[in-house]
Amino acid sequence: MATEGEDRPMPSNMGEAALPELRMLPGRHKRLRDGHPWAFSNEIAMDAAARALPPGGRVRLVSANGEFLAVAGFNPRTLIAARVLAREASPPPMRALLGWRLRAALALRERLHPGGFYRLVHAEADGLPGIVVDRYGDVLSVQLNAALAEAMREDLLAALDEVLSPRRVVLRNDSPSRALEGLPLAVEEARGAGADGAPVELRENGARFLADLGEGQKTGWFFDQRDNRARVAALAEGARVLDAYCYAGGFGVLAACRGASEVVLLDRSERALSLATAAAALNGVDARCRALRGEAFAELERLDAAGERFDVVVADPPAFVKSRKDIGPGARGYRKLARLSAALVAPGGFLFAASCSHHVGPELFAEQVARGLDDASRGGRILASTGAGADHPVHPHLPESAYLKGELLQLD
Numbered sequence: 001m002a003t004e005g006e007d008r009p010m011p012s013n014m015g016e017a018a019l020p021e022l023r024m025l026p027g028r029h030k031r032l033r034d035g036h037p038w039a040f041s042n043e044i045a046m047d048a049a050a051r052a053l054p055p056g057g058r059v060r061l062v063s064a065n066g067e068f069l070a071v072a073g074f075n076p077r078t079l080i081a082a083r084v085l086a087r088e089a090s091p092p093p094m095r096a097l098l099g100w101r102l103r104a105a106l107a108l109r110e111r112l113h114p115g116g117f118y119r120l121v122h123a124e125a126d127g128l129p130g131i132v133v134d135r136y137g138d139v140l141s142v143q144l145n146a147a148l149a150e151a152m153r154e155d156l157l158a159a160l161d162e163v164l165s166p167r168r169v170v171l172r173n174d175s176p177s178r179a180l181e182g183l184p185l186a187v188e189e190a191r192g193a194g195a196d197g198a199p200v201e202l203r204e205n206g207a208r209f210l211a212d213l214g215e216g217q218k219t220g221w222f223f224d225q226r227d228n229r230a231r232v233a234a235l236a237e238g239a240r241v242l243d244a245y246c247y248a249g250g251f252g253v254l255a256a257c258r259g260a261s262e263v264v265l266l267d268r269s270e271r272a273l274s275l276a277t278a279a280a281a282l283n284g285v286d287a288r289c290r291a292l293r294g295e296a297f298a299e300l301e302r303l304d305a306a307g308e309r310f311d312v313v314v315a316d317p318p319a320f321v322k323s324r325k326d327i328g329p330g331a332r333g334y335r336k337l338a339r340l341s342a343a344l345v346a347p348g349g350f351l352f353a354a355s356c357s358h359h360v361g362p363e364l365f366a367e368q369v370a371r372g373l374d375d376a377s378r379g380g381r382i383l384a385s386t387g388a389g390a391d392h393p394v395h396p397h398l399p400e401s402a403y404l405k406g407e408l409l410q411l412d
Contacts, residue, residue: 073148338372
């Protein structure tokens with residue numbers, strides 16, 4: 001096992017069997033040549049030979065005049081047809097390449113958040129397209145979201161064994177993006193035979209939490225909100241806090257740990273509330289935390305009608321917009337949520353509203369929050385416009401992949 005954060009040199013090019021060669025259409029290679037990690041199907045000469053290639057297989061991409069561009073994983077069935085894996089004409093063997101990139105990702109995360117609890121791999125930004133790995137100490141939750149990632153599965157698991165020697169690896173291969181790639185959906189234990197499926201404990205911002213890797217949302221925990229949780233918790237001393245869509249209690253329990261006088265944990269999922277209340281007990285703050293089960297919109301309206309007011313309100317829902325066709329109704333949903341949440345904030349209190357919808361950009365989200373405040377007849381000021389933590393880096397040529405948006409406001 002490598003030492004945490006050990007920096008090793010890139011393995012030398014050793015060459016592999018000849019890869020199929022695909023040509024870009026005339027003039028369509030410049031974006032890829034300049035650093036973009038994807039090539040689209042309408043940029044590649046999709047002849048019969050190309051369409052017959054197996055999804056996830058590696059190819060050599062060349063320009064129309066034969067200039068080498070990249071080695072990529074290819075899927076003839078999708079709009080994102082090629083995902084760049086290497087810019088070298090003769091890259092190292094797959095397992096060596098994966099091991100080097102995992103060590104680089106590990107070194108960065110241990111510098112950012114020492115201790116072993118973070119997003120270890122964030123796909124293209126870490127040079128591992130379609131791969132997501134969340135680390136919970138000696139347990140890993142892995143998503144293979146592209147045909148290339150699925151094709152690299154065994155080499156990736158072997159590289160993870162070499163770099164981290166995990167006790168347990170859960171494959172959360174149930175994301176909608178797999179269906180777009182023509183891949184089956186499943187959750188399975190790839191390492192750790194006989195694992196009982198019990199929640200794993202993690203530490204974040206000095207507090208203890210529990211994540212359900214088998215049945216919880218996404219990869220079990222949302223490390224992307226780490227910094228936002230700390231920012232909100234810093235305002236919580238002596239405060240009455242409402243954590244709507246609380247999931248496993250990340251915002252609310254941390255607020256209680258930072259001195260909140262009362263925390264209401266709101267979620268429709270009984271399983272989520274059980275994780276949140278268990279986390280409150282782990283941190284010795286369960287006497288100040290109360291679980292409330294129900295649909296968020298209905299409960300927010302009921303709390304308002306009852307005259308309830310909070311010093312801090314968090315509204316961090318699942319994605320309202322799953323595809324471009326949902327942008328209109330989803331945007332209206334964020335506006336309504338901002339209105340209902342703002343109505344519950346005491347004068348001088350704080351609202352943190354978030355969106356993880358990839359198709360809703362920062363400007364649109366900020367506009368809907370502002371409209372929601374207007375609908376609630378509330379004024380205030382934006383204290384911070386935020387995104388995901390640094391362990392969720394963004395590829396320089398994929399700024400649209402910065403999916404998480406947050407607005408922290410003080411309301412009059």
